[in-house]
Amino acid sequence: MKLQLIGHDSRYAMEQIQLVLFPAEKVEYAETAFDGDGAVSRLSQGRRWMTASTKITRCGVTHTGIARCAAPGAEESRKRQILRQSYYKAALPFLDAAPSWGALSGVRPTKLVTRELLSGGTRKSADRLLRDVYYVTPARRQLALDAGEASVEAWHRQQDGDISLYVGIPFCPTRCIYCSFVSAAIEKQRHLLDPYLCALEQEIHAAAQGLLDHPRRIRTVYIGGGTPTTLSACQLSRLLDTLHREFDLSGCLELTVEAGRPDTLDPEKLHALKAGGATRISINPQTMDDRVLAIMGRSHSSSDILRAYEQAIQAGHRDINMDLIAGLPGDTPEGFHRTLDQVLALSPASITVHTLALKKAATLYYENKAVLPSADDVEQMLQAGNSALRRENYRSYYLYRQKYMTGSFENVGWCRHGFENLYNIYMMEEMHSILSLGAGGMTKIVSGGKISRISNPKYPQEYIRDIQSIMTRKREVSL
Ligand code: SF4
Structure with a gap:
């Protein structure tokens, strides 16, 4: 146009x-x-x-x-x-209808609310801003206002010079058809696991050396991917030990590990995570409908999710997040609500509701999109889902929008009081620098209202190959 x-x-x-x-x-x-x-x-x-x-x-x-x-x-x-x-x-x-986010085009609508509240405004004045200047609909305003209030609380839990740490493990058991992350199915890339971990340990060491010159308090740690629990229990323990040995984590408020797929979990790994200091894990069903799981290319069933959740509780994990996706191929509003009911019955500390965003790196992008639910169906899933979550005392604590998608939907983190994942807030609101390690890691330096980025190579092979130059950069990075 x-x-x-x-x-x-x-x-x-x-x-x-x-x-x-x-x-x-x-x-x-x-x-x-x-x-x-x-x-x-x-x-x-x-x-x-x-x-x-x-x-x-x-x-x-x-x-x-x-x-x-x-x-x-x-x-x-x-x-x-x-x-x-x-x-x-x-x-x-x-x-066809007024867009839910009105004239707002940014992916981080909560930032407006946070800024308004931190500069002396009130929930009412932030609401007026969203309504009168940006024409945001009431349902989205409530999401953004609740998340903005959670952001302000997170803001007060950090101080100047705090940073967070991200560690990427770009391997998964199989590749989901909607996935656009850099993540390799482990069957084809198992031989890379050990060299990858060796390279990662070297980068961790270099980054820790770099911090000796510019000491920073590490406030949160997030190990994501991929699916980090594709690693064995022994490898997970080794990674967690390395982080504790190399960095001063005495001021760290939380350590999250994405334990995303139940087909990677067993009691030994869940105990290793607990013993290694993980304070929060994420077990991500995406859906509890076995038919939809099969369409997505997942090699597990909903009963595996229930088993993994139970094993996590047995291992002592109390802060468990569960990710869901609205709009998966083959899903329906009724199916999504059944999924949400089953997840709510487990009463996890937090539930993150994503909406499916098809990107070009996803296999599904090239396949028949006719099986995808319509934008109206996705809206129905989200509306009823939001009401059910609020009824069960969850509040939206962080969110970001899917850009350039029909329907202009958002991904929302919901949690019970006190279970906000601070890393998600600090990262999404760009409140402090994020030191990222591993393939695909994007270090974000937040300084004086400006943001600069340093990226690691995307793929494990390149990361392993280029580790010497990556280490040199990490030693010199000034956060
Ligand atoms: S589990 Fe997540 S990262 Fe891995 S293939 Fe599926 S969507 Fe991608």
């Missing part, structure tokens, strides 16, 4: 709002006037008012949206706001 900008150059803001509202269409910039379909965004300034107007034409029909603000002293961010508002107003008549 064409996009022409007149009187301003807020390309990024306009491109983002267009992509969010018309996710199926690529943005093509038009430098000159054009006939036919497209959007023209104009900014003009008078003595008293700055006016943004957007004209959108589709299939011969044109709608115009206008927004304005006081001209004297209008900041750049305010200009971008009225530009987005005018685009949103012009686009609305072309959409």
